[in-house]
Amino acid sequence: MNSAGLSLEQAPPFSVPLRFFLTAPWFLALAALLLLWQGPEVFASRWLPATLTLTHLLTVGFMAQVMLGALLQMLPVVVGVVVPRPRLTAALIHIPLTLGALALAAAFLNGNPIWFQGALGLLGLGFGAALIAVHLALWRAPVVSGTVIALRCALGALMVTVGLGLSLGGFFGWGFTLPVVVVTHLHTAWGLVGWTTLLVAGVAYQVVPMFQITPPYPSAFVRGFAPLMAVLLAAWSALAFGGWEMAARLTGAVLALGVALFAVTTLRLLTQRRRKIGDPTLAYWRTSMASLLTGALLWLLTPWSQTLARAPQVEWLLGILPIFGFAVAVINGMLYKIVPFLAWFHLQAQLLGRAKVPTMKQLLPDAAIRRQFWVYLAALLLLLAAAVHPPVFTYPAALALGGTGVWLGVNLMGVWWIYRRVLQDGLAVAPVTDNEVMRG
C-alpha cells in the first residue's frame, strides 16, 4: 500500500474555505429581496422565472457555495488527501460560481439567451474546477471508509446534476431540444437526493457521533446507504425518462423511504447524545432532520393521493422542506462549528506563545447563535405558511429570510473581524518564540 501521497496536515490556508463561507449568507439576503420585490405572485407556479431564480439563489448561491468550500477544508481530515494548489483551486471555483449564480438569476429574470450563455459558461467553469479537484482527491484516498464511499456517490450525483443543469441552460441559451419537464425533475432529484443528501450523510457519519458524542451510525448503513441510493436514483431516472410510470413511482417510493431512514437514524442518535451540555447547533441539526423526514414522507405519499397530487401547494412544500428546511439548516449549523474553529486553529498556529488566542465561544458567543436560530426557524415556518397562503405570509416570510441571512453573514463576519484584529495585535507586539520557529 502506498502511504507516500498521504497527508494529515490541517490543510488549506484559512482564506481558502472562508471566502465561500463569507459569501454564501448574502445569497439568502438576495433571495429575500427577490421575494419582497416579486411578492405573493411568486407562489403561483414553480415554473415561473422568479421562482426558478429564488431556487437557484438558494441552491447554487448558498448551498453549493458552502458545500464545496467545506469539502476543500474537510478532504484532508476525512480522506487524508490535500487538494493541490489550494488558493488557485479555491479562486477557480469561488469566483465563477459566485458570478455564475448571479448571472443565472439575471438570466431567469430577463430571459435573455446571452445571459444564459454567460451563466452557463461561468457555472460550467466553477463546478468543473470543483469536480476535477475533489474527484482527484477522492480517488486517491488511501483508506476507503463509509464516508469516502458516500462522498464519491455525492460527487457523482453532483456531476449528473450539473450536466442536466447545463443542458437545461442550453435549452434557454441556445435552444437545445430536450424534454424540459422530465429533465428538470431529474435535475432536482439528483441535486437534492443525490448530491445534497448523500454529502450530508457522508459528513454526518463523522460529525454527529464525534461532536455530539452519540453512538455511531450502524456500520451496514454507513457502507450501504449511499451506493444503494445512487443505484436507485439511476434506476428511477431511467424509468422516469423511459416513461414507465408505475415502476418509476415505486422506485421513487423506495428512494423516499431511504431518505426518511437517514433522517430517523440521525434523529434517534441525537436523542442518545452523551454530551449533556447545551449546544446551540443541535437545534439546527434537529430542525434539519425533521424537515428532511417531513419532506420525504410527503414525497412518498403524494403520488398515491389524488388530493395531494392535485394540490399546487404540495410542490412548494416539497421544495421548501428539503432546500430551506433540511439543507440550509444543517449548513447554517455546521458553519457555526467550522468558522470559529478554523479561526481559532489558524490563530493558534500563527500566534503560539505570542498572544492569548480567544476561545470559540469568545469568537462567536452562544447567544448570537441561538438568536439567529430563532429567526431562521421563523423564516422556515413563514415560508411554509406562505406556500399554503401566499397573500398573508409572503412578506413576513421574506423579511424573516432576509433577517436570518444577514444575521448569519454578520455573525460569520464578526468571527473574521476578531480573527484579523487578534492576529494583527499578536504579530505586532510580542517576540517570536522557539515554539513558533519549530512550527513555522
Next chain:
Amino acid sequence: MTTIAEFLANEHRGCDESFAAAEEAAQTDDPAHCRATFQRFRAAMEHHFQKEETMLFPAFEQVTGNAMGPTRVMRLEHQQMRETFAEMDGALANGDLEEFLGQAETLLILMQQHNIKEEQILYPMCDRLLGAAVDSVIQAMRDLPAGGPP
C-alpha cells in the same frame, strides 16, 4: 482478534465520556467535581497519547521509513491538545468555569478532528501495514503503565 483501529477507537470513546462528564460538571457550576472529572479525563488522554507516541507511531514509522509524515502531524496535534489542557487547568485554578467551557468547546473539535484522522485513516493503515505485528503492538500498549510526565 482485536485490531488497532478497534482497540484505540475504543479508548477515544472512553475519553469522550469523561470529557462529557467534566463539561457537565462545569455547566452545573460544581468546581470541585469539575476538577476531579477533568483530571481523570486529562490522565486518560495522556495515557492514550503515550501509548501512541511510544508504541504505535514508532512501529508505523519503522515500517514506512517515514518519521516526517502523518505521525509527525499527529504528534503536533497531541501537543496542541496538551496546551489546551493546560489552558483549561489554568481556568479551573482561577475558578473561571466560563473560560473552561470555552476552551472545552475548542478542545472538543480539535480532539475529534484528530480522532477522525486517526480512526478513518491512520489506524486502518497501521492494521494493514503492521500485519502480524499488530498483536504485539496492542499488547505493548496494554502493558504501558499510566502516569509519567507528558
